[in-house]
Amino acid sequence: MPPEPDATPQIDTHQRVYEILTGEDQGRVCRDIPDAACREQPRNFLTHVASLAATKTADGLADPKLVLAWLLGAVGAPAFMTGLLVPIREAGALLPQLVIAASIRALPIRKRVWAIGSVVQGIAAIGVGLAALLLEGAAAGWTMLALLAALALARSACSIAHKDVLGKTVSKSTRGTVTGTAGTASAILLLGFGVLLGTGLLERSVGVIAGALFVAGLLWIGGALLFASLAEAPGATEGGGNPLAVAVAQFGLLRDDPQLARFVTIRCLLLATTLAPPFLVAMEARNIGAQAVGLGAFVIASALAAIASSYVWGRLSDVSSRRVIVSAGLIGTVALLASAAVGAGLGRPIGLDVASPLALPALVFALAIAEQGVRLGRTTHVVDMAGQSRRAAYTALSNTITGVLTLGAGVFGLLAQAVGEIAVLLVFAAMAALAVWLAKGLEEVQQA
Structure with a gap:
């Protein structure tokens, strides 16, 4: 009789792909599960x-x-x-x-x-x-x-x-x-x-x-x-329990855990990397006309940034999500300052201005790399920081506070209308820089 098939080949395939992606072997140590x-x-x-x-x-x-x-x-x-x-x-x-x-x-x-x-x-x-x-x-x-x-x-x-x-x-x-x-x-x-x-x-x-x-x-x-x-x-x-009662009580977590309060503050400040790209598009539209805006180039730049950085940021986050947040914030700060400089015409001596076909897509590429790092770093950090007992609460609290601030992000549009996109980009750069400074005080939760 022929031998009965078993699931070993499939399991081996899972194991091999897993080892390739994570760099772990069958002697892996499972943590926090x-x-x-x-x-x-x-x-x-x-x-x-x-x-x-x-x-x-x-x-x-x-x-x-x-x-x-x-x-x-x-x-x-x-x-x-x-x-x-x-x-x-x-x-x-x-x-x-x-x-x-x-x-x-x-x-x-x-x-x-x-x-x-x-x-x-x-x-x-x-x-x-x-x-x-x-x-x-x-x-x-x-x-x-x-x-x-x-x-x-x-x-x-x-x-x-x-x-x-x-x-x-x-x-x-x-x-x-x-x-x-x-x-x-x-x-x-x-x-x-x-x-x-x-x-x-x-x-x-x-x-x-x-x-x-x-x-x-x-x-x-x-x-x-x-x-x-x-x-x-x-x-x-x-x-x-009662969702609203628990929701009110969960705000006390900010008082009880200073690291959570610091993390939420950093996350809100780093919204700058997410909010900035539309202002780059608006800046280009104001200078060369809305119909001439190269949206295709922006989409391709964003996708290329994700391809180039997502896996790398993810692997680095498993080593130190704190360092990933700091590094991504630094990249975002530099990209935002460079965007303001290009918008102000400071890049013209080296051939970089708003009308240049590659200048703003390149800056969107850098901002997208920063945003990927921020997203992956904060996601890994909050999951590893909270542990099993408070993971859902920490996630919900940080997301809700961020959502409230997102509703108020329209003020940046009013600011751009009043004083221009360059001023908004400088504000975003200051936000990102402050986030970097605060992120240096986060704990190394992967080593806990």
């Missing part, structure tokens, strides 16, 4: 990477700063709606977290929250594509904004659940690598999409962009199915 999760570490690691790569790609295909903004204009929606896209997406994804964290904490298995939230995001993205195809004008705009709000709320639940599940299923020494690897994979796919649009191989039409949103929806749903297959052991449920 249960023994059962340690046995499933290679499979769980790769499942996280695959599901995150799918959903990060979906995020890029439905990017409100570019894709949805263009789509609103293409369907004839009122111009003011474009200004609502980013606040709805960002604040909607961050603000509810403090209220819903306790409810998620009460669930012993949390991967289902992420899976359901990802499915909802997928359905919402498909709905946005259908609205673009079937509706016009204000009706299309309001429908798309409502669906974006639903997507953002689902994303809010996913954010809390993911960090908690990541902390339960992946060792402390490899969590940054998960996010970095997924970010690199998704950036490669998004770069291909940008090149196809930029070269005209894909027509920039409502039908094509709606099709991209359909693909995004399927990626979110596929990522949910993958994530649901994780081997997750039941977790502690202490901290569940």
Whole structure:
């Protein structure tokens, strides 16, 4: 009789890929996760990477700063709606977290929250594509904004659940690598999409962009199915209870843990790297005209930055997330100062000014590298800093405070209108520099 097949080849494949990505061998030490999760570490690691790569790609295909903004204009929606896209997406994804964290904490298995939230995001993205195809004008705009709000709320639940599940299923020494690897994979796919649009191989039409949103929806749903297959052991449920009461109590964590208060302050200051790119686009538009703005070059620069830095930042975060935050903040500070200098014409003697075809895309590239480092460094830092008992609470609290400040980020637009983009970029540079100084006082949580 022929020998019965077994699962050894698949397990070996998981193990080999895991070892290549993490640099660990079969004698690895699992940190801050249960023994059962340690046995499933290679499979769980790769499942996280695959599901995150799918959903990060979906995020890029439905990017409100570019894709949805263009789509609103293409369907004839009122111009003011474009200004609502980013606040709805960002604040909607961050603000509810403090209220819903306790409810998620009460669930012993949390991967289902992420899976359901990802499915909802997928359905919402498909709905946005259908609205673009079937509706016009204000009706299309309001429908798309409502669906974006639903997507953002689902994303809010996913954010809390993911960090908690990541902390339960992946060792402390490899969590940054998960996010970095997924970010690199998704950036490669998004770069291909940008090149196809930029070269005209894909027509920039409502039908094509709606099709991209359909693909995004399927990626979110596929990522949910993958994530649901994780081997997750039941977790502690202490901290569940009345969501609003727990939310108010969680603000006390800022008083009880000075490191958390410092981390939240740093995270808010480093919003500068996220908020700055639109002002570079506005600066170019003011100088050469809106129709001449090379948005394709900006998209490609951002994707290339993610490809070049995501995996590296992730690996470095597993060694020292504090150093990653400091380094990324320094890069952001320099890039912001250079952007202000170019905008002021100080780069003209060496051939760099706003009208130069490569100057601003190169600065967007540097800012995107900084943003990737900030994102990966802070994600790894908060997960490793909190430990198992406070991970969901720390994540929700920092995200909610950041969301409140994001709502107020419109003041920078008013400042740019009053005194110009250069002044805003200098303010952002000062914010990033202050964040670097504060980040030097963070603890080395990977060594704890």
